[in-house]
Amino acid sequence: MKEMIRQTVQDAIETKQKFFEAHEDLIEICARQLADTFDAGGKLLLFGNGGSAADCQHIAAEFVNRFQMERKPLPAIALTCDTSIITSIGNDYTFDEIFSKQVQALGNKKDMAIGISTSGNSANVIRAAAVAKDQGLTLVGFSGAGGKLKEMSDMAFCVGSSVTARIQEVHITLGHILCDLAERILFHGLKPPY
Template structure:
């Protein structure tokens, strides 16, 4: 088991290091865009399915509460949390509309959407991203190596890995970096 533990750690570190080293400039640009949006009074809307839904909640909490520093709350909403909204949309329309309708209700031009899908093809995520683009919402797309999301996103963060776990670990590392540097940029940390 020890070898498997160490191999897993090494693989995770390698995927993250490769991703960060090839996306550094894009990460900087995304942080500037997000911090400018928040400074203007816009918000971050985060969404995804399964583990990515949990990541969406985690990321929104870091922005609303705090990450590394004491500072005022930043406007962020995870579109994965309201079970009454999600189930009513899923029941009355379809599961493909659960993020779309929330984005249409809550999104405004100048907002930023962080769409997360390991495959890059989750139909409900893609449908919401297309709507976001038409509404003037900037899209950060966190995905694996394939799929439509990387073609649609303004900031495409496609992790070049095949293991879902490695992709998700990289997504949360990226989100932590974005949150950390956004609050530093906004609050001179």
């Protein structure tokens, strides 16, 4: 078992190192755009399934409450939380529409959306991403190595792994980094070159 533990930890470290080395510039761009969105009165919408749904809620909580500093709340909504909305849409239409109808109702041009799908192909995430693009939101995709979400996103963060757990571990670390940088930009005057 100890060898399995060591191998899992090593795989996680290597996956994160490769991802963050490859995406540093895009992370800076995304953090600045996220801060600009909040500064202009926009909000962040997040959507995903299963573990990715939990990541949406986790990231939204970091923005609405706080991450590492005392500051005013920032508007972020995980579209995974309202069981009445989700079940009514699923019942009256299909499960594929549970996020797209919420994006249609809540999203506007000054907002950003983060769609999370380890495969990059979750039907309800792809439909919501399409609505976000149609309505003029900036779309950020968190995915695995590929899928439709990568092609649709304004900023695509694709983790080069086929292991769902490794992908999700990178996604939550990425969410934490984006929140940390956005806080610093908005409330500590962090300016380029950061």
